[in-house]
Amino acid sequence: MSEQITTVEKEIPYTQVKKQSGAGKILKSLLRSKTGLVGFIIVFIVAFIAIFAPWLAPFDPGAMDVTKILKPPIWIDGSDPAHILGTDNLGRDILSRIIYGSRVSLLVGISAVALAGIIGLIVGLVAGFYGGIVDMILMRLVDSFLAIPNILFALVFLAVFGASVPTLIIVIGVTNWVAYARIVRSEALSIKEREFVKAARSIGVRNPLIIIRHILPNVISSFIVISTLSVASTIILEASLSFLGLGIQPPTISWGGILSDGRDYLATSWWLATLPGLAITITVLGIIFLGDWLRDILDPRSQGRG
Amino acid sequence: MKSNVILKVEDLHTYFRTSSGDVPSVNGVSFEIKEGETLAIVGESGSGKSVTSLSIMGLIEKPGEIRKGKILFGDVDLAKVSESQYRKLRGNDVAMIFQEPLTSLNPLFTVGNQISESIKLHQGLDKKQAKIKGIEMLKHVGIPRPEKVFDSYPHTLSGGMRQRVMIAIALSCQPKLLIADEPTTALDVTIQAQILDLMRKLSKEEHTAILLITHDLGVVAEMADRVAVMYCGQVVEFGDVYSIFDNPLHPYTQGLLDSTPKFFEENEVLTSIKGTVPTMDNMPKGCKFCPRCPLAFDKCMEAEPQLKQLDNGRQVRCWLIEQEEAIS
Amino acid sequence: MLKFIVKKLLEIVPVLLIISFIVFTLVFVAGDPVALMLPDDATQEDINNLREAMGLNDPFIVQYGNYMLGVLQGDFGDSFRYNTAALPLVLERLPATLELAAASMVIAILIAIPFGIWSATKRNTILDLFVTGTSVVAKAMPNFWLGIMLILIFSVTLGMLPVSGHGTWQHLILPAITLGTGIGAEMTRLVRSSMVDILNQEYVRTAKSKGINRFFVVYKHAFRNSLIPVITITALQISTLVGGALITETVFSWPGLGQLLIQAVNTRDMAIVQASVFVIAILVIVMNLIADMLYRVLDPRIKY
Numbered sequence: 001m002s003e004q005i006t007t008v009e010k011e012i013p014y015t016q017v018k019k020q021s022g023a024g025k026i027l028k029s030l031l032r033s034k035t036g037l038v039g040f041i042i043v044f045i046v047a048f049i050a051i052f053a054p055w056l057a058p059f060d061p062g063a064m065d066v067t068k069i070l071k072p073p074i075w076i077d078g079s080d081p082a083h084i085l086g087t088d089n090l091g092r093d094i095l096s097r098i099i100y101g102s103r104v105s106l107l108v109g110i111s112a113v114a115l116a117g118i119i120g121l122i123v124g125l126v127a128g129f130y131g132g133i134v135d136m137i138l139m140r141l142v143d144s145f146l147a148i149p150n151i152l153f154a155l156v157f158l159a160v161f162g163a164s165v166p167t168l169i170i171v172i173g174v175t176n177w178v179a180y181a182r183i184v185r186s187e188a189l190s191i192k193e194r195e196f197v198k199a200a201r202s203i204g205v206r207n208p209l210i211i212i213r214h215i216l217p218n219v220i221s222s223f224i225v226i227s228t229l230s231v232a233s234t235i236i237l238e239a240s241l242s243f244l245g246l247g248i249q250p251p252t253i254s255w256g257g258i259l260s261d262g263r264d265y266l267a268t269s270w271w272l273a274t275l276p277g278l279a280i281t282i283t284v285l286g287i288i289f290l291g292d293w294l295r296d297i298l299d300p301r302s303q304g305r306g
Numbered sequence: 307m308k309s310n311v312i313l314k315v316e317d318l319h320t321y322f323r324t325s326s327g328d329v330p331s332v333n334g335v336s337f338e339i340k341e342g343e344t345l346a347i348v349g350e351s352g353s354g355k356s357v358t359s360l361s362i363m364g365l366i367e368k369p370g371e372i373r374k375g376k377i378l379f380g381d382v383d384l385a386k387v388s389e390s391q392y393r394k395l396r397g398n399d400v401a402m403i404f405q406e407p408l409t410s411l412n413p414l415f416t417v418g419n420q421i422s423e424s425i426k427l428h429q430g431l432d433k434k435q436a437k438i439k440g441i442e443m444l445k446h447v448g449i450p451r452p453e454k455v456f457d458s459y460p461h462t463l464s465g466g467m468r469q470r471v472m473i474a475i476a477l478s479c480q481p482k483l484l485i486a487d488e489p490t491t492a493l494d495v496t497i498q499a500q501i502l503d504l505m506r507k508l509s510k511e512e513h514t515a516i517l518l519i520t521h522d523l524g525v526v527a528e529m530a531d532r533v534a535v536m537y538c539g540q541v542v543e544f545g546d547v548y549s550i551f552d553n554p555l556h557p558y559t560q561g562l563l564d565s566t567p568k569f570f571e572e573n574e575v576l577t578s579i580k581g582t583v584p585t586m587d588n589m590p591k592g593c594k595f596c597p598r599c600p601l602a603f604d605k606c607m608e609a610e611p612q613l614k615q616l617d618n619g620r621q622v623r624c625w626l627i628e629q630e631e632a633i634s
Numbered sequence: 635m636l637k638f639i640v641k642k643l644l645e646i647v648p649v650l651l652i653i654s655f656i657v658f659t660l661v662f663v664a665g666d667p668v669a670l671m672l673p674d675d676a677t678q679e680d681i682n683n684l685r686e687a688m689g690l691n692d693p694f695i696v697q698y699g700n701y702m703l704g705v706l707q708g709d710f711g712d713s714f715r716y717n718t719a720a721l722p723l724v725l726e727r728l729p730a731t732l733e734l735a736a737a738s739m740v741i742a743i744l745i746a747i748p749f750g751i752w753s754a755t756k757r758n759t760i761l762d763l764f765v766t767g768t769s770v771v772a773k774a775m776p777n778f779w780l781g782i783m784l785i786l787i788f789s790v791t792l793g794m795l796p797v798s799g800h801g802t803w804q805h806l807i808l809p810a811i812t813l814g815t816g817i818g819a820e821m822t823r824l825v826r827s828s829m830v831d832i833l834n835q836e837y838v839r840t841a842k843s844k845g846i847n848r849f850f851v852v853y854k855h856a857f858r859n860s861l862i863p864v865i866t867i868t869a870l871q872i873s874t875l876v877g878g879a880l881i882t883e884t885v886f887s888w889p890g891l892g893q894l895l896i897q898a899v900n901t902r903d904m905a906i907v908q909a910s911v912f913v914i915a916i917l918v919i920v921m922n923l924i925a926d927m928l929y930r931v932l933d934p935r936i937k938y
Binding site: 363365389390392393394395396397398401402404406409410411412413414415423424427428459461472475 | 835836837840841842843845846847848855858859932933934935
Binding site: 140141143144146147148149150151152155156157158159160232236239240243244245246256259263266267270273274277280281282284285288289 | 645663776777778870873877881884896904911919922
């Protein structure tokens with residue numbers, strides 16, 4: 001950037017941030033960022049609900065009650081006071097189903113992202129460190145994954161292996177590693193050329209040690225940011241696949257599945273399709289807020305951007 | 307020297323709004339420029355010199371604003387005119403060139419497009435006439451093969467050429483005042499001299515007044531008639547170029563001169579001013595230069611000196627001068 | 635320019651090879667389709683005969699080679715559900731998908747450019763907050779849910795637009811909005827941050843210092859520059875757009891590639907799945923190529 005702009009910037013004095021201990025600093029920053037705080041609270045609540053679902057849910061989410069089918073939420077006439085968010089076409093309690101649905105969303109979201117991160121780390125390290133033909137082939141692989149929508153790859157995998165929670169986690173993990181691989185590779189490429197790594201190698205230090213000491217610390221903040229934001233997109237992907245009937249299969253409860261059930265009753269019972277969608281949107285929004293905040297505090301390059 | 311005053315800045319205050327309150331970037335600056343004259347504003351980065359020039363151009367944007375003071379251009383107070391009136395002046399009567407000729411030109415448009423833009427706007431010429439005039443201007447600033455350069459994109463030109471293009475654009479409407487913000491800082495030394503020569507020659511020919519913003523005293527010595535030294539948003543010393551260089555009165559000016567290499571002096575010892583410009587949240591209570599001043603004494607820490615008028619139009623903001631006068 | 639296009643087209647070859655290899659391997663691993671193709675009362679002998687006839691007893695590499703020979707001639711095998719060649723079936727559905735994708739892109743651009751610029755020029759005002767806030771929410775909404783909500787509001791409740799189907803412009807509105815909103819939200823954020831960046835550039839200040847009015851400063855000097863990063867990153871969104879189209883088609887029963895593909899996945903009609911993946915990959919790559927060319931046209935600094 002040019003000196004001109006820096007001059008002007010310098011003339012707008014910035015208050016120096018006082019040095020604080022790590023945790024205190026993060027807490028302060030979280031309290032200052034409104035969206036970050038909102039995101040944190042949402043994610044915290046969703047995680048809490050997912051963990052304590054059996055205690056929080058008023059009903060067994062699978063229990064049908066044919067005497068109480070398609071009851072609206074309690075703020076609408078004709079509701080049943082026991083079912084706060086109403087019931088579905090089989091008389092199952094919507095609130096309980098949404099509470100249980102959070103488990104699958106978070107489980108798939110987090111595990112798939114962890115898997116993607118591990119694959120990305122390995123591919124990136126191998127490509128960056130070994131270079132040459134290995135790098136070329138792996139980068140073409142990255143291009144190939146970029147040329148195909150995630151959901152399409154996921155569909156092909158599901159067509160082959162059939163739908164289940166573990167398949168879904170593997171499928172999403174295997175289709176989402178590209179972003180991590182690119183970051184790790186470029187970091188590995190730049191670190192490989194530095195003197196201290198050459199020196200370390202010349203005295204026989206093994207690659208894994210170099211990786212742990214020098215590469216991981218440099219990519220960890222990007223990893224945290226990308227992972228957080230990928231959990232958001234993974235939750236949407238899982239919900240989409242479940243909605244299409246190719247993801248989570250009943251009786252396992254997922255938000256996408258509840259939504260898909262509710263779709264046939266749009267004309268009479270709008271809440272069936274609306275409420276689980278709202279749950280997805282709010283959860284994803286919370287994660288995006290949290291991810292944006294993390295990017296602001298962890299990635300120095302993005303700081304000061306509007 | 308003629309005494310037609312082109313621009314008169316009176317008690318200019320430009321503030322920037324920050325999370326920790328309003329901060330003065332320019333804090334009570336006054337000066338005037340006469341026709342054909344070159345006034346240099348000198349100071350380190352952070353001294354408010356660039357903000358002063360942007361205030362005159364009306365290019366201060368939020369969170370900054372001109373809080374107080376007048377900028378009289380002829381009869382018009384630029385601090386008060388409407389944006390549409392301002393636009394008629396900008397590029398026409400007042401023009402500006404910037405430090406970084408690479409980033410000051412839009413990379414996606416040809417040189418011709420950018421020079422014609424101003425000509426068409428202010429002189430009401432059509433495209434063909436503007437092209438003729440534009441090529442003429444490019445020739446005027448010493449660009450070889452101006453027809454070819456007219457159709458080139460900025461990235462194909464060298465730094466010196468780009469700055470010539472900037473000057474051609476700035477002068478295309480014969481402005482009365484040219485503001486040059488560090489015009490040569492980003493250029494090679496040999497090119498610097500050429501650009502300065504060009505500016506001097508053109509200002510002579512057209513009687514254009516120049517407000518030169520720089521941190522480089524070498525450029526000042528070469529170009530300026532009068533000099534204002536700025537520190538922390540204030541003018542600390544003002545005078546004609548000879549007396550400033552021969553007999554700097556303010557310790558800050560002395561420090562700046564001591565840190566600039568001179569010709570013809572052997573065994574010269576270069577000293578630098580210790581410390582850095584204070585940030586606005588830890589501004590000293592008394593004289594703002596006091597923490598870095600080798601000659602500071604008790605009073606400097608307690609109260610801020612005023613800008614004092616001396617003979618032959620010089621002004622200084624320093625307790626030492628006040629004291630000397632009190633003694634004599 | 636020609637050289638550049640040829641170079642880019644050559645880069646596609648390994649990508650398509652890798653994709654075909656992955657997909658073929660997956661299908662190979664999945665086991666043979668023979669059981670699905672024969673009636674339930676078929677004898678083991680029938681199965682063996684069919685396997686031999688289809689070359690399914692050959693080693694993997696031979697099967698892959700035969701498969702690739704077919705692919706080069708546009709033969710992805712027959713769909714056992716439709717009993718005809720897979721590729722024509724897929725290509726037949728392509729126009730509807732392209733129609734939806736194009737309409738959505740138009741909507742996304744119509745949202746993103748004005749709102750992105752508007753919010754960048756009025757940074758930190760209520761309007762800016764509204765635009766950035768809305769775009770985050772739009773990004774957080776799964777697009778199938780948005781589609782259903784639009785159906786609920788405009789078709790079921792207000793009765794203004796058809797619930798699903800294809801044919802008239804009324805049919806196109808809701809699917810295009812559904813798909814365009816997510817992309818539009820992402821693009822709005824991009825246009826905004828790119829414009830904020832560009833508006834701080836010195837050439838914008840130079841333009842202002844020439845006395846050019848605000849409109850021209852923003853639209854001539856800043857906007858064109860801001861498009862360069864926007865196009866680059868939008869190109870990366872193309873695969874999201876196509877992926878979104880697959881889901882949106884299902885929500886609105888839009889007779890495109892997505893609908894066909896999802897049926898095929900449900901019935902394990904692998905010939906159609908393979909042909910679709912190929913067609914979609916080529917589609918994404920070609921759209922990326924167009925974006926790449928567009929961006930070179932806009933920026934004179936880039937040489938071919």
